[in-house]
Structure formats: structure tokens, C-alpha cells
Amino acid sequence: MLPNPAMKRYNTRMIRLCLVYAAFLLVAIYSFSHHLVGGPAAYVVAMLPALPIIGVFASVGRYLVEEADEYLRMLMIRQTLWASGLALSLATIWGFLESFDLVGHIDSYYVAVLWFLGLGVGAVMNRLTLGSTVKC
Amino acid sequence: MLMENRLRILRAERSWSQQDLAERLEVSRQSVNAIETGKYDPSLPLAFRIAELFDLPIEEIFVSPARHSSKAI
Numbered sequence: 313m314l315p316n317p318a319m320k321r322y323n324t325r326m327i328r329l330c331l332v333y334a335a336f337l338l339v340a341i342y343s344f345s346h347h348l349v350g351g352p353a354a355y356v357v358a359m360l361p362a363l364p365i366i367g368v369f370a371s372v373g374r375y376l377v378e379e380a381d382e383y384l385r386m387l388m389i390r391q392t393l394w395a396s397g398l399a400l401s402l403a404t405i406w407g408f409l410e411s412f413d414l415v416g417h418i419d420s421y422y423v424a425v426l427w428f429l430g431l432g433v434g435a436v437m438n439r440l441t442l443g444s445t446v447k448c
Numbered sequence: 449m450l451m452e453n454r455l456r457i458l459r460a461e462r463s464w465s466q467q468d469l470a471e472r473l474e475v476s477r478q479s480v481n482a483i484e485t486g487k488y489d490p491s492l493p494l495a496f497r498i499a500e501l502f503d504l505p506i507e508e509i510f511v512s513p514a515r516h517s518s519k520a521i
Binding site: 316380381382383384386442443444447 | 475476494
């Protein structure tokens with residue numbers, strides 16, 4: 313199997329971003345639970361955990377730019393289309409259900425969770441329709 | 449409509465595995481498999497690389513879908 317440098321860099325970036333996310337989340341939770349921040353600083357600290365999540369989106373985009381193998385690139389593009397379609401559709405449905413007071417409120421960052429789940433759905437669909445997936 | 453191709457035959461004539469061909473083309477084995485099985489049409493640059501590797505014109509490796517369907521009629 314040929315080494316895939318783009319996928320290796322993608323995996324390295326993902327591991328680093330997960331570690332940064334865990335650290336930022338702990339900082340944010342600790343800061344707010346101990347009332348250490350207020351005013352504009354509170355906004356900055358509250359947004360900290362979002363930064364590595366945004367980094368994950370950027371990382372997927374970076375992988376698509378760096379991947380030299382056009383077939384693997386197409387597989388990942390199909391996964392991101394599934395992810396985007398799934399996350400946006402479910403968020404839209406939930407938004408209307410919430411507007412008509414039929415369901416409770418869910419924090420909007422769960423759209424990102426849905427998107428990551430959608431990547432998995434996309435991988436399954438690639439496997440079912442093309443017989444292959446991007447190997448991490 | 450995906451193109452038919454003679455990649456598997458050309459590869460077999462040279463006793464190359466899919467991995468051998470993938471390494472020569474600098475693509476993944478998955479790519480070679482997808483092209484051979486007609487699940488993926490390569491880009492024009494990759495089709496040229498394949499043609500140059502086998503020292504054949506592109507049309508001797510890939511069958512034009514239009515020509516293929518007109519023959520069928």
C-alpha cells in the first residue's frame with residue numbers, strides 16, 4: 313500500500329485538534345463554573361471550544377486540497393456532501409419543530425456533531441455504492 | 449454514463465497486480481480498482497498518464513460511451 317501523505321497529515325491534524333478541543337473545553341468549563349471570567353473575556357472563553365471544531369472543518373478542506381489521488385478526493389467530497397445534507401436537513405427540521413413548540417431546545421453546536429456523524433454515513437454510502445471508502 | 453475500458457486486460461498482459469499499476473501511476477490501489485470495474489472515470493490528465501504508461505492512444509484503452517452505445521444500436 314502506497315503511503316498517503318495527505319491522509320497522514322489529516323490524521324495528525326485531527327489528533328491535535330481533538331487534544332486542543334479537550335483542553336479548551338476544560339478551560340471554559342472550569343472558568344465559568346468558578347466564575348473566573350466576565351465581560352468581554354467571557355465571550356472569548358466561551359468561544360474557545362468552538363475554535364478546534366472550526367479547525368476540523370478547515371482540516372477537511374485542507375485534506376481535499378492536499379489529496380493528490382483524485383478518486384480518494386472524490387470519495388471525501390461525497391462524504392462531506394452527505395454530512396452537509398444530513399446536518400442541514402436535520403437542523404432545519406428541528407428548527408421548525410422547535411418554532412412550533414413541539415420539541416425542546418437543542419444547542420446549535422450539535423449541528424457540528426450531526427455533520428461528523430454525516431461523514432460516517434457518507435463513508436457507509438461510499439462503501440455501499442462504490443465498494444470503497446477513504447482509509448484513515 | 450461511465451466508460452468501459454481495457455485496463456484490466458492490459459494490466460494482466462503485463463502480469464501486474466493492481467498495486468503494481470497503482471504505484472506506476474502514483475495513485476491508490478482503490479483508484480485502479482474503481483477505474484477497472486467501471487465505477488469511476490479518470491480525469492483527462494490521469495487518462496493520459498494511463499495511456500502513456502501503456503504506450504497506447506487513449507481511445508485504445510477507454511471506449512467512448514457515445515461510440516459504444518451507437519454500436520449497441
